[in-house]
Amino acid sequence: MSTVSPPQNPEADPRVKAVFDDIRTTRKSDFINNMWLWLAFDPELLEQTWRDVKAVMATPSALDPLVKEMLYIAVSVTNGCGYCAHSHTAAARAKGMTDAEHADLLRVISLAARTNQLATALQVPVDTAFDKTKE
Numbered sequence: 001m002s003t004v005s006p007p008q009n010p011e012a013d014p015r016v017k018a019v020f021d022d023i024r025t026t027r028k029s030d031f032i033n034n035m036w037l038w039l040a041f042d043p044e045l046l047e048q049t050w051r052d053v054k055a056v057m058a059t060p061s062a063l064d065p066l067v068k069e070m071l072y073i074a075v076s077v078t079n080g081c082g083y084c085a086h087s088h089t090a091a092a093r094a095k096g097m098t099d100a101e102h103a104d105l106l107r108v109i110s111l112a113a114r115t116n117q118l119a120t121a122l123q124v125p126v127d128t129a130f131d132k133t134k135e
Helices: 014-027 034-039 043-057 065-079 082-094 099-122
Strands: none
Touching (some): 014 034, 014 043, 034 043, 065 082, 065 099
16 A cells, blocks of 8 residues: 555646656656656655666666666565566566576575575675775
8 A cells, every 4th residue: 555645637747747758758658657656746756766767777877778677676676675676577578688587587686685694694704805995
């Protein structure tokens, strides 16, 4: 159950309309997903969030767009965000993620979760070879 209600007519607010128009242009789609609709309850929060998402996820960088989506899936699964896991899986598939790559990603996520828990439980000290401050 949602903690806020999305605005009834979000694009009546010019700030919201500007963000939604930029989302449509950037993504080359008329679809505005629920995340953005719900964030429209606060135009400033919507603007800030879209600015940050666009800067990281939609701006060319050293990471391939598919890799970014797969990383977003991994963090979303780890943080228990079902909404983000679903939306970024759809985005990754749209960017070409295959079933085999998705399965491999899930194997890496589950392995990392398990070994992270073991390292935390055992309080394994960091090897000096991995610590850049010790060089």
